[in-house]
Amino acid sequence: MSLFDVYPLFDVTLEKAKGIHVYDDNNQQYLDLYGGHAVISIGHGHPNYINALKGQMDKIGFYSNSVQNPVQERLAKDLIELSSCKDYQLFMCNSGAEANENALKLASFHTGKKKVVAFKNGFHGRTSAAVAVTDNPKIIAPINAQQDVELVELGDTKGLENILKQGDVCAVIIEFIQGVGGLDQGTAAFFEATDTLCKTYGACLIADEVQAGFGRSGQFFAFQNYKVTPEIISMAKGMGNGFPVGGVLIHPNIKASYGLLGTTFGGNHLACAATLAVIETLKEEKLMHHALQMETYFRNQAQNLKGLKAIKGRGLMLGLEFDFPIATLRKRLIFEHHIFTGSAKNPNVIRILPPLNIQKTHIEQLVNALQTLL
Ligand code: PLP
Numbered sequence: 001m002s003l004f005d006v007y008p009l010f011d012v013t014l015e016k017a018k019g020i021h022v023y024d025d026n027n028q029q030y031l032d033l034y035g036g037h038a039v040i041s042i043g044h045g046h047p048n049y050i051n052a053l054k055g056q057m058d059k060i061g062f063y064s065n066s067v068q069n070p071v072q073e074r075l076a077k078d079l080i081e082l083s084s085c086k087d088y089q090l091f092m093c094n095s096g097a098e099a100n101e102n103a104l105k106l107a108s109f110h111t112g113k114k115k116v117v118a119f120k121n122g123f124h125g126r127t128s129a130a131v132a133v134t135d136n137p138k139i140i141a142p143i144n145a146q147q148d149v150e151l152v153e154l155g156d157t158k159g160l161e162n163i164l165k166q167g168d169v170c171a172v173i174i175e176f177i178q179g180v181g182g183l184d185q186g187t188a189a190f191f192e193a194t195d196t197l198c199k200t201y202g203a204c205l206i207a208d209e210v211q212a213g214f215g216r217s218g219q220f221f222a223f224q225n226y227k228v229t230p231e232i233i234s235m236a237k238g239m240g241n242g243f244p245v246g247g248v249l250i251h252p253n254i255k256a257s258y259g260l261l262g263t264t265f266g267g268n269h270l271a272c273a274a275t276l277a278v279i280e281t282l283k284e285e286k287l288m289h290h291a292l293q294m295e296t297y298f299r300n301q302a303q304n305l306k307g308l309k310a311i312k313g314r315g316l317m318l319g320l321e322f323d324f325p326i327a328t329l330r331k332r333l334i335f336e337h338h339i340f341t342g343s344a345k346n347p348n349v350i351r352i353l354p355p356l357n358i359q360k361t362h363i364e365q366l367v368n369a370l371q372t373l374l
Contacts, residue, residue, distance in 0.1 A: 010334060017032070017044030018043075019045070020032055020357070030339065033339060033341050033353070033358075035238075037353065038216065040354075041214055041282070044355070046277070049281070053243070057270065069269065072092065072267045075092075075276050076090040078276060082220060084224070088249040088250060088252065091248050094244050094245060095236055096125050096211075096246055097125025098127065099234035101127050103208075103232040103234045103248050104170075106250065107203075107232060108170045110170070110253075110254050111204060112170075114168070115148040116132075117151075117203070118135070118173050120151050121135050121184065122134060124173060128143075131144050154186045154190070155187065160172070161201075164198070171204045175211070176212060176217075176221075177314055182319055183318065183349060184312065191226045195226075207228075208234050210237055211237055213235040213238065213239070216238055216315055216353070219288065230251070231250070232249070232254070239278060241277070244271070245271040282356070288356075295315050297360055298311075298352070302320060302370075308321070309321045312349070318351070318353075319350065329373060329374075330350055336369075337369035339365065352366075
């Protein structure tokens with residue numbers, strides 16, 4: 001039996017990982033500035049993470065959401081405290097797409113409406129409603145196309161209001177820093193107007209923090225750089241540092257009722273232990289503050305690279321936009337300099353999504369490699 005061939009793979013086989021590095025089957029070390037797609041937040045094999053998972057495994061790894069789960073309760077408390085999202089409620093699931101699926105469903109239940117506004121070049125996942133609000137026709141199957149979705153240009157406040165004032169929109173879903181699209185951001189004025197318009201016309205603002213959240217932008221959530229109050233916040237990726245876990249934070253205006261949402265695996269003991277270890281480490285190692293310091297250093301070091309048009313993004317969710325397609329450059333970084341980076345829908349952007357405890361020397365290693373290759 002063969003694997004369903006949907007991924008173009010680099011010919012690298014990873015066997016182990018520690019901190020900012022991964023190692024292949026010949027024990028070749030690679031610098032990981034990609035974090036397996038923004039997932040590794042506190043570093044590979046962090047002792048807090050390993051101890052939390054081992055400790056939990058020794059007690060109980062899984063049980064369904066039919067009994068009390070104190071680990072989930074503790075997580076809700078610690079998460080609300082670190083994120084400053086006071087009084088929000090936590091629902092846990094298993095991935096980013098599933099978090100957005102639940103977010104959209106909740107917005108629809110709450111408002112009794114079904115149209116969603118999303119933004120051009122946005123990415124929200126590959127499942128039913130999540131893929132329908134993603135700007136990529138290639139991954140939207142006919143079965144997904146039945147959803148009622150309008151895509152608006154980032155920054156087009158007028159266009160957004162024209163749709164919202166028709167009164168049939170349940171949610172506006174937005175990435176405060178676009179990830180897959182290529183690190184574009186709206187202005188503060190646009191984000192704040194979007195929030196006001198949602199409140200005026202009775203639509204839920206959904207902050208998709210799947211990639212930018214859990215400290216990557218230098219704030220716990222990227223929307224916290226603005227004066228906005230999302231009704232729903234979706235999260236995943238860095239939340240579990242590699243353990244598959246996702247969740248939504250839900251504003252107290254939205255009331256729960258039995259059976260409204262549900263999942264078998266979501267919020268299991270191991271997923272909660274992994275997330276608690278991430279939260280503890282973000283606090284202990286002051287990784288959000290560190291991410292901002294590393295951003296400043298990165299910008300200073302990288303600014304004069306040949307062919308560089310812009311450095312996009314925030315914190316340790318950064319993009320180097322060149323004046324040429326970067327596919328070959330990215331491959332040469334892996335195979336000649338042993339550095340992993342990410343790509344984006346914008347073919348000229350290299351994405352930098354490292355563990356948040358990256359140090360200056362790792363940034364220097366990338367910049368030196370890029371200088372040599374360019
Ligand atoms: N939302 C954003 C902003 C993402 O970047 C992604 C994945 O890249 C998703 C949602 C989907 O997450 P997952 O792949 O865990 O389903």
